[in-house]
Amino acid sequence: MTTTTDTAVSTAQRLVLDRLYKTFESRNRESFAAVRGIDLDIEPGEMVALLGPSGCGKTTTLRMIAGLEAVTSGDIRIGETSVASLPAKRRNVGVGFESYALYPPLSVRENLAYGLKARRAKNVDQRVDSMAQRLGMTDLLDLRPAALSSGQKQRIALARALIRNPPVLLLDEPLSHLDASQRQHVRRELKVLQREFGYTTIVVTHDQLEALSLADRMAVMDAGVIRQFGSPDEIFDDPDNQFVADFVGEPKINLVGGTVRIDGDRTMVHIGRAGELVTASRIVQHDQQVTVGLRPQDCRTDVSPAAPCLEGEIKVYENLLEFGQATVNVPGVDDAMVVQTPAGHRWTRADPIRFTAAPERVYLFDTETGERLR
Amino acid sequence: MSTELLPGRRRFTLTSVLADLALLAWFTFALFPILWMVLLALKTSAEQTSTYFAFSPTLENFGTVLSARGTELTSVDFTSTLITSVVSCVGAVLVSLIIGVPAAYAAGRWKYRGSNDVMFTILSFRFAPELMVVVPLFVIYHQIGLFDTRVGLIWVLQLVTMPLVVWILRSYFQDLPEDLEQAALLDGYTRRRTFLTVALPLVRPGIAAAALLAFIFAWNNYVFALILTGNEANTVTVAITKFLGGGGQAYYNLTAAAAVIAALPPLILALTIQRYLVRGLSFGAVKA
Ligand SMILES: Nc1ncnc2c1ncn2[C@@H]1O[C@H](COP(=O)(O)OP(=O)(O)OP(=O)(O)O)[C@@H](O)[C@H]1O
Ligand SMILES: [Mg+2]
Numbered sequence: 001m002t003t004t005t006d007t008a009v010s011t012a013q014r015l016v017l018d019r020l021y022k023t024f025e026s027r028n029r030e031s032f033a034a035v036r037g038i039d040l041d042i043e044p045g046e047m048v049a050l051l052g053p054s055g056c057g058k059t060t061t062l063r064m065i066a067g068l069e070a071v072t073s074g075d076i077r078i079g080e081t082s083v084a085s086l087p088a089k090r091r092n093v094g095v096g097f098e099s100y101a102l103y104p105p106l107s108v109r110e111n112l113a114y115g116l117k118a119r120r121a122k123n124v125d126q127r128v129d130s131m132a133q134r135l136g137m138t139d140l141l142d143l144r145p146a147a148l149s150s151g152q153k154q155r156i157a158l159a160r161a162l163i164r165n166p167p168v169l170l171l172d173e174p175l176s177h178l179d180a181s182q183r184q185h186v187r188r189e190l191k192v193l194q195r196e197f198g199y200t201t202i203v204v205t206h207d208q209l210e211a212l213s214l215a216d217r218m219a220v221m222d223a224g225v226i227r228q229f230g231s232p233d234e235i236f237d238d239p240d241n242q243f244v245a246d247f248v249g250e251p252k253i254n255l256v257g258g259t260v261r262i263d264g265d266r267t268m269v270h271i272g273r274a275g276e277l278v279t280a281s282r283i284v285q286h287d288q289q290v291t292v293g294l295r296p297q298d299c300r301t302d303v304s305p306a307a308p309c310l311e312g313e314i315k316v317y318e319n320l321l322e323f324g325q326a327t328v329n330v331p332g333v334d335d336a337m338v339v340q341t342p343a344g345h346r347w348t349r350a351d352p353i354r355f356t357a358a359p360e361r362v363y364l365f366d367t368e369t370g371e372r373l374r
Numbered sequence: 375m376s377t378e379l380l381p382g383r384r385r386f387t388l389t390s391v392l393a394d395l396a397l398l399a400w401f402t403f404a405l406f407p408i409l410w411m412v413l414l415a416l417k418t419s420a421e422q423t424s425t426y427f428a429f430s431p432t433l434e435n436f437g438t439v440l441s442a443r444g445t446e447l448t449s450v451d452f453t454s455t456l457i458t459s460v461v462s463c464v465g466a467v468l469v470s471l472i473i474g475v476p477a478a479y480a481a482g483r484w485k486y487r488g489s490n491d492v493m494f495t496i497l498s499f500r501f502a503p504e505l506m507v508v509v510p511l512f513v514i515y516h517q518i519g520l521f522d523t524r525v526g527l528i529w530v531l532q533l534v535t536m537p538l539v540v541w542i543l544r545s546y547f548q549d550l551p552e553d554l555e556q557a558a559l560l561d562g563y564t565r566r567r568t569f570l571t572v573a574l575p576l577v578r579p580g581i582a583a584a585a586l587l588a589f590i591f592a593w594n595n596y597v598f599a600l601i602l603t604g605n606e607a608n609t610v611t612v613a614i615t616k617f618l619g620g621g622g623q624a625y626y627n628l629t630a631a632a633a634v635i636a637a638l639p640p641l642i643l644a645l646t647i648q649r650y651l652v653r654g655l656s657f658g659a660v661k662a
Contacts, residue, residue, distance in 0.1 A: 068556050089562045101553035105575060118562035164561070 012044035012198035013079040013167040015065070020074035022060050022224075034060045036224035037074070042217075045198035047191075049211035051248065052221035058204045059098065061221075062170045065202070066093045078168055089118075094166030094199070096174045100157040102145040108132075108156055109141040115160055131163050134189055150177040155186060162193060169199040175210060187213060208248055220244045237361075242370035245293045245363060251325065254337045258292040260284045260364070268308060269364065272332030275310035279362040281373050290373060293363035296325065296340040299355045309356040312337070317347040328353055414630035422627045435631035439617070444632075447625065448616035450605060452632060455613040460639060462524050462609065463592040466531035467539075467585050474539035475581065479569060481540065482547030493544070500537040504597040507533070512601055522604040530598045535588035542587065546580035547573060582650035590640045610636040 022035040034057045042048050050058050063069040065076055067088030076084045083091045102111050112128045121127070132138045135155050145153060154177045161169060174190070175183050191214055194201055205211050211218050212232050219229045220243070227247075228240040239245035245253050258269040260281075267279050269292055277292070284290065303309045312330035324341040339355050347353065364373040414422060416431040438444050445451045481493055511530060512521070520526030550573055558568040599609040614636055617629040644651065 066556075066560060068560075088556070088559045089564075093560065095557070095560055097553045097557060099551060099553045101551070101557040103554055103572065115557070115561040118558070118567075160557070 011167060013200055014044050014077070015042040015168055015200045015202075016040070016075075016077040017061075017065070018075040018077065020061070020064060020076065021072045022057070022064060022069065023072045034224055035064070035072075038221075038224075038226055040219060040226065040229060042200055042202070044200055045195075046216045047194055047201040047203065047214055049215035049218045050202055050204045050221060051206070051208070051211055051218060053247070056221045057224045058221060059172055062095070062172055062202065062204065065091075065168070066095045066170055067091045068095075092166055092168070094161040094164055094169045096158050096161035096169075096171040098172040100145075100150075100153045102148075102153055102156060102160070104145050107142055107144055108137070108148075111145070111156065112141075112160055112163055115164055119164075121164075127163060131159050134193065135159050135186060136189075151179060151182055154178060155182070158186065158190070162190075162199075165197050166199060169194070169201040171201065171203040173204055173206065176206065183210075190214065208250060218248075220247055222247070239293070239363065240372050242291060242293065242365040242372075245365070245372075249295055249297075251296050251338050251340075254292075254294045254296065254335075255365075256292050256294070256330075256333050256335070256337065257367070258290050258364070260286060260288040260290060262286045269362065271310060272330045274332070275330055276308040277310065277356060277362045278308055278359045279364055280359040281362075281364040284364060284373050289367050291365040291367050291370070293365060294337070294357055295361065296338040298357040298361040299339040299341075300357060301339070301341055301345075301353060301355050303354045303356050307356060309354045310337070311352065311354050314347045314349055314351045314353055317349070317351075319346060326353060328355075411630045411633055414627055415634045417627050419625070419627060435627050436635065439628055439632045439635065444617075444628070447619075447628070448613065450608050450613050450616055452610070452613050452635075455608045455610050456635070456639075458524055458527070458607050459593060459609040459611075459636075462527035462531060462607075463589050465524070465528035466535045466592045467588050469528060470532060470535040470539045470588055471581065471585060474536050475543060475574070476569070478540045478543035479547050479573060482544045482550075483552070493541070496537050496540050499533045504533075504595075508597055508601045511598075515602055521602060522606045524607050526602060527599065527607055527609070530602055531592045531595060533598075534591050534595055538588045538591060539584045542584040543577060543580055546577040550576055579650045582647050586640075586644060586647060586651060589643060593636075593640050 017038050017040040020035055020038040021033070023031050023033045025031045036057075038061060040048070050061070052058055060069060064071050067083070067086060067090075071084050074084070075082055078091065078093070102108075103114065106114060109128055109132075112131065113124045116124045116127060128141070129138070132141055135158065137152065137155055137159070140148065140152055140156065145156075148156070154174065158171065158174050161171065161174075175186055178186060187210060193199075203211075203214060205214075215232065217229060217231055218235050220227045220235060222243050228235055228244045230238075235244060235248055239248070242255065246255060256271055258271045258277075261268040261270050261276070262285070267281055267284060268276050269279050269290065270276055271292060277294070279292075310328075310330050312328040312333075314326050315329050315336050316327040318325045318327075321343065323343050324345070324347065326339045326341050326347055327336045328339050329336050339353070341347065365371065366373055413427065413429075415435055416433070417425065417429050418432055418434065421429045438447075439452050481489065515521040515526055515530075520529060554576075555568045555572050558572050559565070563571070594611065595609075596611045599607075599612045603609070603612070610632070614629060614632045617625045617632055619625065
């Protein structure tokens with residue numbers, strides 16, 4: 001195991017999670033499987049965003065990689081080494097804690113230096129200064145953590161994780177408490193640093209924009225399993241299942257019931273009382289009940305008179321300047337559907353509206369399993 | 375005057391006045407015995423039973439207690455019992471801290487099969503009646519030569535101080551965010567370094583509070599010292615009662631003077647570490 005002791009660029013390492021399981025045993029409660037078989041293969045120097053609802057096991061996964069939580073089964077490899085049974089300090093993983101983990105009696109400078117001194121690093125002061133400069137916090141160096149806002153603490157926690165140049169970096173919601181402008185600044189700087197030093201990085205985030213801007217690939221997690229792992233384009237444009245389609249995307253995807261109609265070599269899906277859309281799905285049968293996913297952004301309102309489409313009536317129209325957002329009642333569909341409209345036209349309540357989408361953007365999901373029917 | 379309750383400004387309402395009066399009444403009740411003891415300590419033998427508040431005060435009793443005359447009356451050297459008390463209580467607290475602080479850390483950080491039972495056993499030393507264990511201890515102490523020695527006293531006072539230290543400090547360690555230590559572990563520090571440099575400094579106020587409390591409990595202990603020591607290693611608590619005389623004359627004023635002297639060391643100690651104490655008793659946690 002190599003231990004980086006100075007400023008040298010850390011050599012990027014591949015990070016592999018192999019059927020990773022974590023079950024929490026406790027005496028009074030039933031044992032709880034927080035992580036249920038995670039496979040991830042992260043390239044050296046790659047940045048992966050980990051998304052998922054609260055409680056799905058993101059933090060638990062990071063803690064296992066860092067060595068703060070024993071794995072129940074499965075393996076973790078950094079480079080060629082299996083680290084699953086190594087103690088935390090031998091894994092050389094940097095962690096940005098959700099709770100900041102700043103040491104109250106020490107100043108910010110001492111907090112940053114403390115992490116370096118453990119491995120007897122050289123020119124500690126210089127490294128602290130340069131990191132502080134890059135994250136725009138030179139003015140905070142002499143303060144105690146108690147005197148900082150949560151946004152400032154978060155930046156320092158990030159600096160603390162970065163300063164050792166760890167080959168593997170794990171960040172748990174690193175930007176959640178920053179205000180909008182700081183967030184952009186720190187996000188950019190994080191990306192630059194990550195590219196420069198090539199840390200293999202997993203960043204947990206709730207913010208999809210953040211995931212998009214930072215990550216090379218995204219992993220969407222639910223109830224202890226990875227539901228899809230791929231580039232942001234794949235995740236957004238080609239979701240593997242209903243959960244992923246529903247979880248990513250803002251505004252949320254419309255999910256409505258539908259019935260498949262095969263019409264020659266066209267696959268149509270019948271929605272509500274009279275709506276019909278063409279879909280690119282092929283592995284479906286005539287009359288099959290499906291769940292149809294249609295993103296508001298994918299909707300077009302310039303529909304030629306005879307073309308298959310959905311028809312409805314405007315319930316609410318919101319003008320969002322660059323585009324409009326119409327909430328539409330479609331006859332025979334229980335929930336109102338959301339449609340993004342071009343900025344030019346302003347709709348008013350009760351206006352009739354017709355909309356459709358490109359066939360490859362009309363996703364069909366199995367009503368039972370939620371798996372994508374392609 | 376505005377009726378709004380501003381921070382730092384008090385509003386006088388019927389309830390708050392009544393609450394203050396009740397508090398005052400309680401204070402008077404609680405402090406009266408101490409006042410009485412101090413007054414008695416300042417009275418001459420002639421006045422001790424015949425006056426209440428009007429008398430001519432004298433410091434003579436303190437001199438008597440600490441001098442050879444006191445020793446003559448009680449056959450115990452009060453000054454040397456004071457030293458025995460200080461030595462054995464400080465010793466007991468130190469031993470309790472040296473062993474109890476790491477024990478409390480371990481108990482606060484790790485759960486293992488039976489960890490609760492171990493903690494409960496430690497606590498049970500505290501609520502088991504002292505008289506129950508003192509008889510077998512008396513026999514054992516005689517056999518291994520610890521009877522009437524300061525070392526023996528330090529040893530037995532652990533039963534009083536150790537549970538306090540472990541239980542108080544365990545909750546302090548539990549309240550420390552574990553992330554702090556984990557961050558240090560990830561940085562490459564050893565468990566021991568992490569404990570010494572991260573966890574320990576943060577619970578200093580707790581250590582001060584626990585140490586003081588343990589000291590006071592040890593200082594006030596009577597039964598162990600009474601049974602397990604003879605004339606060599608008597609403590610002040612035992613020495614005080616000797617002025618009441620065993621069958622002979624009871625010197626109430628001397629007893630009071632001895633009690634006043636005996637109350638001073640814990641008082642001085644409490645005042646010295648007061649600064650820590652307020653923090654130690656009011657904050658369980660150290661917040662980042
Ligand atoms: N030490 C533990 N003992 C028992 N259960 C735990 C423990 N730690 C976590 N869990 C459970 O494991 C599940 C996953 O927790 P985890 O902290 O990994 O979620 P998360 O995805 O990070 O959520 P969030 O987005 O809210 O931070 C939760 O249901 C949690 O209650
Ligand atoms: Mg979490």
